[in-house]
Amino acid sequence: MKVLVIGGCGFIGSHVVDLLLREGCRVRVFDRRPEAFRPPLAGVDYVMGDYSDPNLVFQALHDVEAVLHLASATVPATANLNPVTDIEANLLATVRLLDVMRATGKRRLVFLSSGGTVYGVPQTDPVPEEHPLRPIGSYGIVKVAIESYIRMEQALYGMAPVVLRASNPYGPRQGHTGVQGIIGTHLWRAARGEPVEIWGDGQVTRDFIHVRDLAALCVEALRSGTCGCFNAGSGTGTSVAEIVAGIDRTVQASGGPPVRALRLPGRGYDVPRVVLDISRARAAFDWAPRIGLEEGLAETWRWVCTTLAHETAAEAPRPRAKLARPRRSARF
Amino acid sequence: MKVLVIGGCGFIGSHVVDLLLREGCRVRVFDRRPEAFRPPLAGVDYVMGDYSDPNLVFQALHDVEAVLHLASATVPATANLNPVTDIEANLLATVRLLDVMRATGKRRLVFLSSGGTVYGVPQTDPVPEEHPLRPIGSYGIVKVAIESYIRMEQALYGMAPVVLRASNPYGPRQGHTGVQGIIGTHLWRAARGEPVEIWGDGQVTRDFIHVRDLAALCVEALRSGTCGCFNAGSGTGTSVAEIVAGIDRTVQASGGPPVRALRLPGRGYDVPRVVLDISRARAAFDWAPRIGLEEGLAETWRWVCTTLAHETAAEAPRPRAKLARPRRSARF
Missing domain, CATH: 3.90.25.10 (UDP-galactose 4-epimerase, domain 1)
Structure with missing residues (x-):
């Protein structure tokens, strides 16, 4: 299987790429800049650029079977400072990505959402996926909107997506x-x-999760035939x-x-307090966090x-x- | 009181303006084009332009005490055709409006959201405001995101907003x-x-509501000191x-x-089937739909x-x- 990893040079992406390579996948990485702490990896096809450019995305999608979208141009702590940039660089860029995926017949997507922000102030402990989505900052608002567009793409055009709501890796x-x-x-x-x-x-x-446990869940989700939305944490506060x-x-x-x-x-x-209920991901992917x-x-x-x-x-x-x-x- | 009505030349806006004038308010209307079925009204200050232009909005906000935001550049039936335009023309434009309102110290906002789209496929009948927000099209996704940014503006910067989720006027x-x-x-x-x-x-x-009943709710909400989110329908299917x-x-x-x-x-x-539970608006604003x-x-x-x-x-x-x-x- 050949996989496009958008954000594959980031913290989480670098571990996902390691695991994909170990499992024998062919990997293309799309990112704005190289990894911060390692030289480029042998055997990985790197495309450097902004994924909000549909032409670059179109080229990067060539011959891949699935897309892992781990990129974020903002972080929760600073997204509120400029919501317009947050919307343009994350929401619009992802909506354009979905557009190109549909146009090129790419159905399989794993998107990394945010279990720490989409629920807002949790009313239950731990927080299951059905908890109301009431984000209180721009980062979470944009993640919720992206999740909704992905669900719409699934309902109207047959996309086969997995949304992973990550806790704190x-x-x-x-x-x-x-x-x-x-x-x-x-x-x-x-x-x-x-x-x-x-x-x-x-x-x-x-809810802190070791990045390799999260990467393992990303790869399990990608390889499965399952679609849906899953919390991705350790389940422990x-x-x-x-x-x-x-x-x-x-x-x-x-x-x-x-x-x-x-x-x-x-x-x-x-x-x-935000601690995720991870029973849905455990059951769907025969996965569990392993690193204490x-x-x-x-x-x-x-x-x-x-x-x-x-x-x-x-x-x-x-x-x-x-x-x-x-x-x-x-x-x- | 002087009020800025964004979208005041539209179907709903024109009735809101009628009612504001009748109640002795001074009215400035901001819209992209004049009313379709009437000549300009005496006593109304018209600003023609795009409200996504912060400079025009800045000028239009001068000396007003409250803002009624009724504009939408898209409709539910066509928004899916171009989500990028939907996001740019509605979400980004409104986020910029909130920015200018904060910068100019304007706190009072009534925003017209969509009771027919934000809930997705209702799981209850009638649908109360606490129903999960699971929009299935771009129009509703964008309305949910706008509502969230308004709630964030309220929590972080003291905006005093009312969100009205209108049914079918x-x-x-x-x-x-x-x-x-x-x-x-x-x-x-x-x-x-x-x-x-x-x-x-x-x-x-x-849930069909006569436009003058909806306009009355808009004006009651504006004049009240109440903040929050309210269904705005007839309550009847x-x-x-x-x-x-x-x-x-x-x-x-x-x-x-x-x-x-x-x-x-x-x-x-x-x-x-979408029928709104309107008990919250009835109680908060001493309002009821009157036209059968x-x-x-x-x-x-x-x-x-x-x-x-x-x-x-x-x-x-x-x-x-x-x-x-x-x-x-x-x-x-």
Whole structure:
């Protein structure tokens, strides 16, 4: 099977591509830029560009049997700053993609939606897929609209889609810009000897899933003949305070110093608790999350330390600038 | 109070403007083109243009206290043909409007959504506002997204909005292009002596509301201090077959011939039954629909006949073309 992975150079996409290659699929990746932490992979056909360009998408769809759409031009924390851009870069681009898929007879699509934002403030715990969709920010509003257009495409034109509503993925290759992914952000800060930030009492609770478990679900869903909408999380809630404690244990177990926490006032827009009910995905795809949080934190910590060491080496002061200190330094 | 009515030259807008003027409001109308069936009204400040232009909207908002947003660049029957245009002309334009309203400190908004499309295929009868939003076409998808952005604007920036989910309005000044409004379409066809079309068994059922009842709700909602989302219908279901029978009675009562019905195969995309639960609007605004269907049909029939007579007179054959028959002729 040949698969087009839109967003295949991103954090989640890179793990999906790994798995597809391992399972013998042929892979074409469509993304705006190369992977941040690895060189291009042998055997992958890369198309660099913007998927809102129908001509590029048309070419990229040539000879593929299925599409995994993992791209997002925005993140939840910043999408509200410019909803027009959010709508143009995500909703319009995806509606155009559906148009080209229909025109070229491509029926199989797996789309990555957002279990953390489409439900708004959950009224049940855990949250099943039938929970009302009441997003409170632009990121979730756009995801809901995309899901609806996909459902319309299925009803009117025979598309065979799977929508996966992902919770909070973490793991190796998550960026460290600080706008998305509390585990990645905290591990990078800890590795630099910086304090990690805790807003409010630390009881804000999320459903963290290891990125390889999520990638496995993407690939299982793609290979199945099943259509529909599925939550994609671990099904387990972990508070921010528990994450910080877990990171502290992980860092100290590797010989590092205690992690310092910087306590900040609570953020009014944080939904207190989102934990997904994943029984539908478990039953449909014979899939289950396999990587526990402690194991995942330890692996991600090793990856952060190794990556930071490489970055530090690359940024090491040149002989002529002996007084300059590298901006990013591992303190232990 | 000075009010900006976006879409104030449309079918619903024209009746809202009438009522606002009658109640002593000052009115500015923003629309793409003048009213189809009346000359401009004395005392109304008209701004002609596209409300997706933030500069024009900025100027139009000057010195108004509240905004009634009734404009739609698409109709349910055709929005699916080009979802990109639907998103650009309705969703993006409204998100830009919200942006300008926030920038200029305008908090009060009444937005006309769609009770016939946002719920998708109803699971209850009648349909209350809490019913899940599962639109099955682009028109409803875009209305849901707009509602969500309005709710976000309320939560984050203190907007004071009312969303009215209108059912199927009918009455004088409804256009006769045939793409929206079965009652208007059928009355115009009957007036031209053409058969009216019935798809399937005629049991498709909708909630028809007289346009002046809907306009009254718009104005009551605007004047109240209430915020929220409200169904805006008659609360009563009427089948297509009943509508045709009612039109036949109306036409014959005015001395016309029996209405001929052209039976066509059922349309797969017609939702069988949508009737709105309007108890929330009744309680919040001390409002109730007052114009019964028979009375409304009779009034609309008189308006259609009068308007058609004027059009026919304007199109009357010139002396030199004695053999030409006017294309639109009232047969009785």
